[in-house]
Amino acid sequence: MTTTITLPEGAPEEVVTHALVRDVDLTPFGFAGTLALITLDNGLDHTRPNTFGPQSVQALDAAITDAAARKPAAIAITGKPFIFAAGADLSALAFLKERNQALAIGKLGHDVFRRLDEIGIPTFAFINGLALGGGLEVGLHCNYRTLATTAFTALPEVFLGLVPGWGGATILPKLIGPERAVQVIIHNALNNNTMMKAKDALALGVVDAVYEPADFLEKSVAFVAAVLKGDTKIERKDYSSDPAWDTALAAGRAAALKKYGGAEIASPMRALELIKAAQHNKKGEGFDAEDSVLADLTMSDPLRASLYAFNLIQKKRKKVEGAPKPALARKVARVGVVGAGLMASQLALLLVRNLKCPVHDRY
Amino acid sequence: MSQSLRTVVLVDAVRTPFGKAGSMYAGTRADDLMVRAMRGLLERNPKVAPDAIEDVAIAAATQTGDQGMNIGRSATLLAGLPQSVPGYSIDRWCAGAMTATTTIAGAIAMGAIDIAIAGGVEHMGNHPMGELMDPNPRYLAEKLVEQDALAMGATAERLHDRFPQLTKERADRYAYNSQMKTAQAYADGKLQRDLIPTAARNPELGWGIATVDEAPRPTTTMEGLAGLKTPFRPAGRVTAGNSSGLNDGATAALLASEAKAQELGLSIKARLVTYAFAGVEPEVMGYGPVPSTIKALEKAGLSMADIGAIEINEAFAVQVLAFLDHFGIADDDPRVNPYGGAIAVGHPLASSGVRLMLNLARTFEEKPDVRYGITTMCIGLGMGGTVIWENPHYKGAK
Numbered sequence: 014m015t016t017t018i019t020l021p022e023g024a025p026e027e028v029v030t031h032a033l034v035r036d037v038d039l040t041p042f043g044f045a046g047t048l049a050l051i052t053l054d055n056g057l058d059h060t061r062p063n064t065f066g067p068q069s070v071q072a073l074d075a076a077i078t079d080a081a082a083r084k085p086a087a088i089a090i091t092g093k094p095f096i097f098a099a100g101a102d103l104s105a106l107a108f109l110k111e112r113n114q115a116l117a118i119g120k121l122g123h124d125v126f127r128r129l130d131e132i133g134i135p136t137f138a139f140i141n142g143l144a145l146g147g148g149l150e151v152g153l154h155c156n157y158r159t160l161a162t163t164a165f166t167a168l169p170e171v172f173l174g175l176v177p178g179w180g181g182a183t184i185l186p187k188l189i190g191p192e193r194a195v196q197v198i199i200h201n202a203l204n205n206n207t208m209m210k211a212k213d214a215l216a217l218g219v220v221d222a223v224y225e226p227a228d229f230l231e232k233s234v235a236f237v238a239a240v241l242k243g244d245t246k247i248e249r250k251d252y253s254s255d256p257a258w259d260t261a262l263a264a265g266r267a268a269a270l271k272k273y274g275g276a277e278i279a280s281p282m283r284a285l286e287l288i289k290a291a292q293h294n295k296k297g298e299g300f301d302a303e304d305s306v307l308a309d310l311t312m313s314d315p316l317r318a319s320l321y322a323f324n325l326i327q328k329k330r331k332k333v334e335g336a337p338k339p340a341l342a343r344k345v346a347r348v349g350v351v352g353a354g355l356m357a358s359q360l361a362l363l364l365v366r367n368l369k370c371p372v373h374d375r376y
Numbered sequence: 377m378s379q380s381l382r383t384v385v386l387v388d389a390v391r392t393p394f395g396k397a398g399s400m401y402a403g404t405r406a407d408d409l410m411v412r413a414m415r416g417l418l419e420r421n422p423k424v425a426p427d428a429i430e431d432v433a434i435a436a437a438t439q440t441g442d443q444g445m446n447i448g449r450s451a452t453l454l455a456g457l458p459q460s461v462p463g464y465s466i467d468r469w470c471a472g473a474m475t476a477t478t479t480i481a482g483a484i485a486m487g488a489i490d491i492a493i494a495g496g497v498e499h500m501g502n503h504p505m506g507e508l509m510d511p512n513p514r515y516l517a518e519k520l521v522e523q524d525a526l527a528m529g530a531t532a533e534r535l536h537d538r539f540p541q542l543t544k545e546r547a548d549r550y551a552y553n554s555q556m557k558t559a560q561a562y563a564d565g566k567l568q569r570d571l572i573p574t575a576a577r578n579p580e581l582g583w584g585i586a587t588v589d590e591a592p593r594p595t596t597t598m599e600g601l602a603g604l605k606t607p608f609r610p611a612g613r614v615t616a617g618n619s620s621g622l623n624d625g626a627t628a629a630l631l632a633s634e635a636k637a638q639e640l641g642l643s644i645k646a647r648l649v650t651y652a653f654a655g656v657e658p659e660v661m662g663y664g665p666v667p668s669t670i671k672a673l674e675k676a677g678l679s680m681a682d683i684g685a686i687e688i689n690e691a692f693a694v695q696v697l698a699f700l701d702h703f704g705i706a707d708d709d710p711r712v713n714p715y716g717g718a719i720a721v722g723h724p725l726a727s728s729g730v731r732l733m734l735n736l737a738r739t740f741e742e743k744p745d746v747r748y749g750i751t752t753m754c755i756g757l758g759m760g761g762t763v764i765w766e767n768p769h770y771k772g773a774k
Contacts, residue, residue: 033582052582230575
């Protein structure tokens with residue numbers, strides 16, 4: 014890798030997700046050889062999930078190089094406790110000034126992630142916890158995926174005004190076919206960012222096996238050994254001549270138009286273009302197209318507005334700026350609400366749910 | 377209900393690989409180790425429906441933090457067993473898992489339950505020996521025990537004092553042989569059979585999987601052992617080399633009434649004959665296995681001549697030698713710890729009782745000419761425990 018990316022001026026410092034490599038002996042699992050296991054870990058607890066900013070992507074790049082140099086029988090990637098990866102680090106996006114910078118970020122992700130498919134060693138993603146957007150896309154570049162039964166996965170990019178531009182929009186349609194890819198990339202995202210439960214991801218073919226979290230890693234390593242030995246065979250279908258392409262794309266388009274009152278919003282439309290192209294293109298062509306779409310959208314006003322709104326309702330909702338410390342609050346043991354309208358009853362409901370004390374709604 | 381006693385059998389037993397205290401399991405919780413052993417055990421015995429487990433007894437010598445919260449019940453829930461399966465915790469220090477086994481066996485024998493799990497865990501990295509211990513000042517004020525009684529290494533020195541024929545050279549030789557036997561057992565793939573690969577995360581190194589014991593030192597030499605420090609007494613005899621180490625690990629055993637095991641078509645690896653615990657002077661706690669074994673043999677109507685296989689916990693080499701000397705058994709008798717013992721693989725306190733059982737079960741498989749075997753261990757504050765087992769594969773005359 015020669016690409017180096019510096020954060021734009023004003024952007025917050027990146028919380029780097031480190032990529033640690035260790036050998037796992039596959040002998041006790043019935044295969045003579047080793048697995049190079051990469052752990053993604055930003056060193057913080059689950060409340061600050063792993064994310065991919067430029068340094069994190071470069072750390073993964075170095076880990077893949079390290080892993081391959083160990084001459085393993087397979088390479089796998091997993092996350093820190095409860096978290097695989099929550100996707101691209103969005104905090105710097107709003108500070109990008111030039112399209113070239115945005116293009117470079119997209120290309121960096123592709124250049125690194127695609128190595129997992131092109132390295133010539135079987136690769137596995139052990140998705141042990143939350144995997145969103147770029148987090149799930151890392152897994153999609155791998156040859157095989159296992160998923161913890163309690164883990165949620167999604168490609169929420171279209172919900173945010175982006176597209177799954179680190180491989181998702183190209184790989185997913187080829188992997189699971191147009192109908193299911195449109196379901197995950199368009200319908201789920203527009204449906205208030207619906208995440209897949211593990212059983213949904215398995216049924217859709219997004220992952221190959223699902224294991225309980227208590228021994229997820231051990232079971233996933235056993236899965237690697239079974240695949241390497243040939244005891245477990247995962248069939249991949251070629252969807253290029255699937256008859257459902259046109260109807261799936263049309264349904265996705267209709268859903269997007271309906272969602273936005275007939276307006277052609279760029280992110281779902283561009284995502285549908287990328288999905289459509291995946292019917293016949295080579296992966297690399299798809300990745301190049303993703304880079305270009307990602308750069309266009311990143312520099313657009315709608316995305317900036319969307320990121321601002323996302324920040325407001327997601328991050329700032331949890332930690333209200335300027336609010337007094339919770340320790341200063343008086344203990345509330347009983348609440349009265351006067352009013353009979355929708356607002357009063359909703360307030361009463363909120364109060365009873367959050368304060369867990371008797372609430373009297375009088376009118 | 378019937379008041380006649382029922383025969384109790386060992387269906388299967390497993391363990392996690394043992395780590396050096398705070399090393400390969402430094403980032404792993406004790407309850408997660410216990411859960412892994414339990415899930416590995418059940419995975420190996422698919423004929424046992426999880427809701428058929430009627431009780432779970434788990435031992436830990438320090439029952440706080442990740443070994444607290446009633447580890448027996450907590451590990452049962454964390455292992456994903458149905459909520460209808462109860463669990464409880466056991467403590468008899470080093471003989472925790474042994475006591476979990478005998479307590480569960482008692483319940484099976486009297487007909488209260490048919491099938492249950494007994495096990496033990498100790499994460500000595502998370503819970504250093506003596507953690508939060510608060511000995512009553514009366515112990516010393518009233519000379520209830522001697523000052524050495526609470527330092528296990530000192531009790532081992534006292535055992536050397538009491539039996540001058542148990543020299544440091546003999547202890548080192550015994551320790552060397554234990555290392556060599558374990559190395560041979562590993563080379564022959566014998567110990568690996570009952571190890572459950574266990575995920576272990578190190579925050580600096582990432583996730584890994586423990587597949588073998590961390591503590592064995594196959595390159596041990598007599599010269600090396602001779603040169604080690606004697607931390608418990610100047611010019612003493614007890615060293616890190618002729619003692620078990622400080623370790624992290626968990627064990628789990630499946631016990632059932634023989635009738636239930638046959639009904640479900642389960643393996644029967646050993647049949648419990650009887651057991652005994654006995655107390656000795658706390659300052660020579662290592663002598664405990666002698667009176668407990670005498671008592672158990674008497675109860676069974678057997679003598680040491682009937683015992684063809686011995687799994688004795690090697691807390692200290694001198695304590696094993698005291699036992700062997702008492703019964704007139706040679707230091708290198710092939711009946712004793714054929715796969716080596718705690719001096720090599722380690723001794724995560726409350727878990728070791730089941731490790732002895734799974735080793736004995738393997739010996740039973742390999743030696744159908746052996747009818748009876750024992751598992752025995754010394755226990756801090758002056759006790760010993762002994763369980764007598766019958767070999768279900770025995771082919772000789774009865």
